[in-house]
Amino acid sequence: MKTAVLGHGTVGSGVCEILLDRKKDVSIAAGKEIELGPVLDIRDFDNIPYSDRFTKDFSAVLADPEVGIVAEAMGGIEPAFSYLKAALESGKSVVTSNKELVAEKGAELLSIARAHNANFLFEASVGGGIPLMRPLYSAMSAAGITEMAGILNGTTNYILTKMFSFGADYSDALADAQKLGYAERDPSADVLGWDACRKIAILSSLVWKKTLRPDEIPTEGITKITVKDVSAAEKCGFSIKLLARAKRLENGKIFAKVSPALVKTGSPLSTVSDVYNAVLVRAETTGEVLFYGRGAGKMPTASAVVSDIIECAKAKDNIENVYWENGAQSVFAGKDSVPEKYFIRTEGDVDHVLFGLEKLCENVFMTKPLTESEFSVLKEKINEHGSLLSKIPLFE
Amino acid sequence: MKTAVLGHGTVGSGVCEILLDRKKDVSIAAGKEIELGPVLDIRDFDNIPYSDRFTKDFSAVLADPEVGIVAEAMGGIEPAFSYLKAALESGKSVVTSNKELVAEKGAELLSIARAHNANFLFEASVGGGIPLMRPLYSAMSAAGITEMAGILNGTTNYILTKMFSFGADYSDALADAQKLGYAERDPSADVLGWDACRKIAILSSLVWKKTLRPDEIPTEGITKITVKDVSAAEKCGFSIKLLARAKRLENGKIFAKVSPALVKTGSPLSTVSDVYNAVLVRAETTGEVLFYGRGAGKMPTASAVVSDIIECAKAKDNIENVYWENGAQSVFAGKDSVPEKYFIRTEGDVDHVLFGLEKLCENVFMTKPLTESEFSVLKEKINEHGSLLSKIPLFE
Numbered sequence: 001m002k003t004a005v006l007g008h009g010t011v012g013s014g015v016c017e018i019l020l021d022r023k024k025d026v027s028i029a030a031g032k033e034i035e036l037g038p039v040l041d042i043r044d045f046d047n048i049p050y051s052d053r054f055t056k057d058f059s060a061v062l063a064d065p066e067v068g069i070v071a072e073a074m075g076g077i078e079p080a081f082s083y084l085k086a087a088l089e090s091g092k093s094v095v096t097s098n099k100e101l102v103a104e105k106g107a108e109l110l111s112i113a114r115a116h117n118a119n120f121l122f123e124a125s126v127g128g129g130i131p132l133m134r135p136l137y138s139a140m141s142a143a144g145i146t147e148m149a150g151i152l153n154g155t156t157n158y159i160l161t162k163m164f165s166f167g168a169d170y171s172d173a174l175a176d177a178q179k180l181g182y183a184e185r186d187p188s189a190d191v192l193g194w195d196a197c198r199k200i201a202i203l204s205s206l207v208w209k210k211t212l213r214p215d216e217i218p219t220e221g222i223t224k225i226t227v228k229d230v231s232a233a234e235k236c237g238f239s240i241k242l243l244a245r246a247k248r249l250e251n252g253k254i255f256a257k258v259s260p261a262l263v264k265t266g267s268p269l270s271t272v273s274d275v276y277n278a279v280l281v282r283a284e285t286t287g288e289v290l291f292y293g294r295g296a297g298k299m300p301t302a303s304a305v306v307s308d309i310i311e312c313a314k315a316k317d318n319i320e321n322v323y324w325e326n327g328a329q330s331v332f333a334g335k336d337s338v339p340e341k342y343f344i345r346t347e348g349d350v351d352h353v354l355f356g357l358e359k360l361c362e363n364v365f366m367t368k369p370l371t372e373s374e375f376s377v378l379k380e381k382i383n384e385h386g387s388l389l390s391k392i393p394l395f396e
Numbered sequence: 397m398k399t400a401v402l403g404h405g406t407v408g409s410g411v412c413e414i415l416l417d418r419k420k421d422v423s424i425a426a427g428k429e430i431e432l433g434p435v436l437d438i439r440d441f442d443n444i445p446y447s448d449r450f451t452k453d454f455s456a457v458l459a460d461p462e463v464g465i466v467a468e469a470m471g472g473i474e475p476a477f478s479y480l481k482a483a484l485e486s487g488k489s490v491v492t493s494n495k496e497l498v499a500e501k502g503a504e505l506l507s508i509a510r511a512h513n514a515n516f517l518f519e520a521s522v523g524g525g526i527p528l529m530r531p532l533y534s535a536m537s538a539a540g541i542t543e544m545a546g547i548l549n550g551t552t553n554y555i556l557t558k559m560f561s562f563g564a565d566y567s568d569a570l571a572d573a574q575k576l577g578y579a580e581r582d583p584s585a586d587v588l589g590w591d592a593c594r595k596i597a598i599l600s601s602l603v604w605k606k607t608l609r610p611d612e613i614p615t616e617g618i619t620k621i622t623v624k625d626v627s628a629a630e631k632c633g634f635s636i637k638l639l640a641r642a643k644r645l646e647n648g649k650i651f652a653k654v655s656p657a658l659v660k661t662g663s664p665l666s667t668v669s670d671v672y673n674a675v676l677v678r679a680e681t682t683g684e685v686l687f688y689g690r691g692a693g694k695m696p697t698a699s700a701v702v703s704d705i706i707e708c709a710k711a712k713d714n715i716e717n718v719y720w721e722n723g724a725q726s727v728f729a730g731k732d733s734v735p736e737k738y739f740i741r742t743e744g745d746v747d748h749v750l751f752g753l754e755k756l757c758e759n760v761f762m763t764k765p766l767t768e769s770e771f772s773v774l775k776e777k778i779n780e781h782g783s784l785l786s787k788i789p790l791f792e
Contacts, residue, residue: 018681022538029537031716123535129682131535139519139527139703141425142418268688271667278686285414285699286525286689290674292664293685303681307535316712320427 001030002037002066003309006083007074008045008054011097011124014302015071016050019309026306030313037067058083062090069312071305072096081105088112088120093315095308097124097301103198107211107326114318121308121322126152126199127277129300130293131307136207136281137321144284145207147247149261149395152199154275154296155183155190156222156242160260161273163230164239170225182275192221193242193258200244203279204254205324208331212246212254216332218372219258229260229390232345236360238262239270243395253333261395262343268292269395339369341394348386366394397426398433398462399705402454402479403470404441407493407520410698411467412446415705422702426709433463454479458486465708467701468492469520477501484508484516489711491704493520493697499594503607503722510714517704517718522548522595523673525696526689527703532603532677533717540680541603543643545657545791548595550671550692551579551586552618552638556656557669559626560635566621578671588617589638589654596640599675600650601720604727608642608650612728614768615654625656625786628741632756634658635666639791649729657791658739664688665791735765737790744782762790 003019005012019026019036027033038061039045039053058079061067070087072094074080080101084094089112096102101109102122113120123133127150136145151157155177162173174191177183189195197219204212222242233240243261246254263269268290272278277295282288294300311319346354346363358366370378375391382388399415401408415422415432423429434457435441435449454475457463466483468490470476476497480490485508492498498505498518509516519529523546532541547553551573558569570587573579585591593615600608618638629636639657642650659665664686668674673691678684690696707715742750742759754762766774771787778784 018538022540022681025538025540029717129539130685131531134535135527135531138707139530139700142414142421142702142706143525143699144418144421266667266669268664268667271662271664273662276684283699285418285695285702287693287696289526289687289689291685291687294683297683299681300683303539303679304535306538306681310538311534321425 001032001068001313002035002064003069003071004037004040004061004064004067006040006070006072006080008039008041008043009073010298011301011305012073014298015073015305018302018306020050026310030310032313034309034313038064062086067092069093069095069309071309072098073305074098075100077101077104084109085112088116088118091116091118093119093312095121095305095312097305099125099195099198099202103201103214106202106205107324110323114323117318119312119315119319119322121311122202123308124301124304126202127279127291128293128295128297129303130277130279130291130295132279132291133206134311135291136203140281140283140286140289141321143286145281146284147282148200148203148207148279149243149245149269150200150203150279151241151269151272151277152244152279152295153190153196153242154277155187157272157277158182158275159191160222160225160230160240160242163225163227164234167227167231169227170223191223193219196242196244197258200246200256200258204246204256206322208248208254209324210327210331211324212256212331216330217256217258218335220260222260224390225260226390229345229392232361232364233262233343233392236364237265238343239265240392241269241272245395247338249333249337253337254331255333255338259393261393263395336371336373339371339374341369342367342375343392343394345389346382346386347389350382350386353381353385397428397464397709398431398460399465399467400433400436400457400460400463402436402466402468402476404435404437404439405469406694407697407701408435408469410694411469411701414698414702416446422706426706428709430705430709434460458482463488465489465491465705467705468494469701470494471496473497473500480505481508484512484514487512487514489515489708491517491701491708493701495521495591495594495598499597499610502598502601503720506719510719513714515708515711515715515718517707518598519704520697520700522598523675523687524689524691524693525699526673526675526687526691528675528687529602530707531687532599536677536679536682536685537717539682541677542680543678544596544599544603544675545639545641545665546596546599546675547637547665547668547673548640548675548691549586549592549638550673551583553668553673554578554671555587556618556621556626556636556638559621559623560630563623563627565623566619587619589615592638592640593654596642596652596654600642600652602718604644604650605720606723606727607720608652608727612726613652613654614731616656618656620786621656622786625741625788628757628760629658629739629788632760633661634739635661636788637665637668641791643734645729645733649733650727651729651734655789657789659791732767732769735767735770737765738763738771739788739790741785742778742782743785746778746782749777749781
């Protein structure tokens with residue numbers, strides 16, 4: 001069976017390399033021969049061993065009856081969406097590393113896949129090389145997952161690790177990440193939390209079977225985190241991580257949030273450093289489970305794409321558990337639905353305002369569980385007598 | 397489809413509860429109705445809601461055409477082996493939490509399963525509720541796994557955690573674990589490392605497709621670890637964990653070892669505390685991946701059994717990747733095949749003997765990589781001038 005690869009960038013070229021260099025392993029795992037088919041890219045690649053496979057014409061890929069699987073690694077919504085829709089409609093299975101596309105168009109593509117008895121898989125869109133999606137939709141499908149909390153963005157985790165370990169300023173740590181190629185020249189999608197937001201939207205939709213739209217999720221990045229926050233947290237026994245969280249409430253709605261959050265030093269999430277990712281899953285029957293690994297990078301991400309290619313090759317029909325719907329109503333529970341404890345740094349004469357709260361050290365307190373609205377009231381009081389310098393929710 | 401449950405102890409009763417209480421979730425995940433069938437136990441259970449399902453006669457279970465899946469949680473080799481062999485030969489699929497059976501008879505049962513187009517799955521035999529087997533044989537099947545290191549025994553990890561966190565003596569920590577029900581009255585299988593040994597034998601066999609026999613694996617428990625070892629390790633930036641390790645060498649042989657080992661403080665394995673388990677997997681394409689969760693306990697283990705029941709119900713044929721063979725030759729590489737660094741504690745005037753080694757603190761050194769035989773030579777030299785108090789390999 002031939003696999004076409006769309007987009008020959010970092011991930012796409014990694015997929016080609018694995019399909020060529022590990023052809024035997026991949027074919028054994030799939031139970032049938034898996035061959036690299038046409039590779040679509042608008043650029044020319046004349047001097048590589050498989051340059052004869054390149055094409056600029058998607059309709060040729062679509063028309064090729066030997067292509068049973070299409071692996072997309074172009075990124076962005078268009079033309080990826082139109083290409084993948086057409087591939088699924090012609091009965092080809094599709095795998096992708098494109099989290100933007102899955103977060104925005106997942107329900108639609110899954111529905112088209114089902115209608116044509118094909119598969120649409122996207123292991124590589126969240127957590128890079130960590131086998132994550134399959135345990136969630138397969139081994140844990142009846143475990144009663146209630147909550148997920150993930151460190152899903154390697155760039156921000158690298159920056160926070162530098163701030164924590166070396167006392168680096170945010171801007172210095174960002175510059176360092178850019179120098180090493182971990183952060184892009186325009187780092188907005190990472191540092192403002194959008195990337196993590198798309199990923200938790202995908203996980204939530206997959207696990208609870210209804211689309212959670214990224215634009216509904218309150219999302220705060222790490223740009224306001226200072227070295228003072230990091231060192232105050234450390235002094236009190238915590239690390240600061242950019243967490244993407246989702247929790248199923250009793251009414252069936254989903255509370256989700258992307259923000260810096262405190263995790264206890266020594267807890268499994270606290271040791272996830274540098275560009276590593278991890279997802280903590282809580283389920284009724286299994287308790288806490290954590291998946292950890294390289295969340296990005298050419299070979300880990302390409303390896304996840306290839307694991308989906310193998311899954312598609314093995315599947316005899318549409319895999320039923322990989323599915324979610326665009327509900328008529330939003331599943332988002334609202335930002336005020338779950339009260340949280342907040343770690344706050346203050347200045348000024350505010351001790352009497354915060355009387356009764358846990359005082360962690362000078363000017364640093366832990367609030368009782370508060371909703372966002374309740375917190376606003378507290379904030380006003382603090383600012384009457386001093387200043388609220390920062391506020392970071394605690395993940396317990 | 398009916399699932400028979402063999403053995404109504406901790407795990408078996410958990411399986412019954414999940415199949416009854418979560419029937420809808422389980423059936424949705426399996427894509428067909430999954431019903432609790434006959435429950436086999438030599439004891440009577442008259443006062444529970446499903447007491448009408450009990451039987452003491454395995455041949456009745458075997459003869460029931462509605463029973464498509466048999467879940468075994470009796471433990472031990474016999475009669476479990478004979479029962480499961482008969483079930484597979486009659487075309488029923490079998491799932492088990494019985495690590496002793498899988499480690500000893502895995503290849504044989506897998507071969508019978510294949511011959512009868514049935515499945516033999518054993519997710520619950522290693523790592524309790526952690527989805528571990530399926531990622532290894534499915535998502536990572538072509539990733540080129542080179543090495544695994546696991547904290548696979550909750551009892552010993554609990555004892556080491558107490559020694560580390562509270563400076564408890566080994567015997568006090570063991571007594572505490574027994575009081576809490578984490579350790580059995582005869583704790584040998586846990587504290588001598590046999591349980592972890594069986595589990596790494598299963599993982600190694602599954603991943604590299606040839607039986608690694610537990611009795612070939614050099615296995616050392618935690619009974620010789622003292623508070624002084626633990627605190628010296630901590631002072632030098634390490635934790636001591638009972639690690640079960642396996643590594644594929646270039647000649648295709650497997651080096652495996654169960655022993656206390658040093659892991660760097662702050663590394664993901666170091667934070668695995670109390671009864672939690674974790675497995676670190678290194679693979680060519682994905683780099684490091686870690687799976688973490690509850691390695692034992694009624695519901696986590698039962699949940700893993702049920703995830704296998706779902707997998708059997710969904711599978712249309714024998715799952716090809718779940719397979720290994722009894723090779724004609726042993727795959728074990730020999731205990732001298734991989735040199736390791738050792739953390740050693742000494743007493744007496746031994747500094748001149750250890751000249752050139754890294755001195756971590758007074759009387760504590762880290763050796764260069766040494767094989768077991770090379771270490772014996774060093775040990776003799778040390779004991780000429782003082783004493784070797786302890787020797788613990790470093791896991792890097």
